[in-house]
Structures are given as structure tokens and as C-alpha cells.
Amino acid sequence: MTDDLQARLVSVLDRHDALAIAVSGGVDSMVLSFVAHRFSRADITAVHAVSPAVPLAATTRVEAHAARHGWRLKLLDAGEMNDPDYLANPINRCYFCKSNLYSRIREATALAIASGINTDDLGDFRPGLEAAKLNAVHHPFVEAGISKADIYALAERYGLDDLAALPAQPCLASRIETGIGVRRPDLAFIEKVETELAVFLPQAAALRCRVTRQGITVECDPFPKGEIVGAMSTLVEKLCVEDGRSFAGVKPYQRGSAFRHDLHA
DSSP, X not given: OHHHHHXXXXXXXXXXXXXXXEOOSSHHHHHHHHHHHHHOSSEEEEEEEOOTTSOHHHHHHHHHHHHXXXXXXXXXXXXXXXXXXXXXXXXXXXXXXXXXXXXXXXXXXXXXXXOOOOGGGGGSOOTHHHHHHHTXXXXXXXXXXXXXXXXXXXXXXXXXXXXXXXXXXXXXXXXXXXXXXXXXXXXXXXXXXXXXXXXXXXTOSEEEEEEETXXXXXXEESOOOHHHHHHHHHHHXXXXXXXXXXXXXXXXXXXXXXXXXXXXX
């Protein structure tokens, strides 16, 4: 099965003489970059945006894979933190994020741009897809008919164990409730909380520190047992007090709970 997936994907990649692949550090774009560098005849450059909204762990992962597998890697500042439309955190924040990213990539290279969007993503509300369309970004996984499950299967086949076990990795700004402005201190706090809580839930499918109008909440899946919840709550409450924030508790993970559909762009 994975032989067919690889053949379809490489066939799509080989339509290009050269590609700049936007690599976030998540499993999708990382597997795309791996396959492209390893098997495609196209001249490939991986491009990674370093930003307060990108976890340090993601940047470290990109740099480690680039060094291990011999990728050509370009780091850049997407500039979204200078965009007032992005900072306002409207319902279509991702549109402004991706618009800045693709614009900076276009400024840095004349290569065609590719993303790690897969077929499962097409059913979600993703304003970033409109930005991709306006910037003529290619989606090789979509063109090859490859889903999220297929991507994990490819990661496992190639022995990319860290990627095969990597849960979804949305940007840190996605933890901030719609309409609350994106601020560097909030992004840093989110990353600190999630990093410190990871020791309690090393196998968690999802761990999110959210900035909401009610205060700081933590969501996790699977939801931990009593003693662990208590220890997590104690730690986060301590961090909140030190940073002048209110703590609103630990809850079961709810996908997209910081996204407010009732607030319009």
C-alpha cells in the first residue's frame, strides 16, 4: 500500500523542476519534505518560519531532520507578528498567517511553493487555504489523493518514528480564543505551560493550554486520573499566579474550543 502512496506522491512532485516546501514541523509537511528530498527528481528547498507562534520543539525538529537527512533548509521570519489583522485574532486569523508566510517565501525564492495540506484538511474550515490559492501554492498530498492516515503510514514505513507518533501540532496562536489579541507574552506562556505539563502526559494525543475570556484552561486527551489532574492543576495555578493570570481548570480536550464561530471576520 505504501509503495503505491509513494509512487503517486513522487509522480506529483516530479511535475516540478523545483519546489519550496513550507515545513511547519508537523507530521504532514515533514513527511512531504522527506519524500521530496529522498525520492523526487525536483530540486527541493524546505522553508521553515521561526516565530513566537511556532513552538521551539517544532523548529528543533525541523533542524534535526534537515541535518539528519541532508535537506536544503531555509529559515525565515514570516512577519505575521507585525500584521495588525493577524494580531487581532479574527475568525480567519489563519488567512493572515498564511498570507504572510507565502509572501515571505515568495520574497525569498522564485520557486513554486508546496504545502503539507492533505485530503482530510479539505473538509475543515481552513481560511489558510484561500491564502494558498491566492499565492498559487501546490498541495502534493491532495493531488496524489493522500490522507492523514496515509501520511502516518508513510512515516512509519520510512522509520520516522518521532513523526509516526507525533500528534497534531497546530500553532500556538490557535490556543487563543477568537477575538482575544495575539500577544507575544501569551504565546510564551502557552508554550511554557504545555512544555512543563508534557512530563505528566508523555503519550497524550492532545495537550492544549488555552487563553480564554474565563482565564487559562488546560485541555488534554486522554483525560488523566485524579492524582495527575491535581498535580497538573497545582502546577498551572502556580504558573498563572506568577504571571498574573487566572486559572479556569483542567478539562477534557475539545477540538477547536478556542475557535469562536459566533465572532465574524
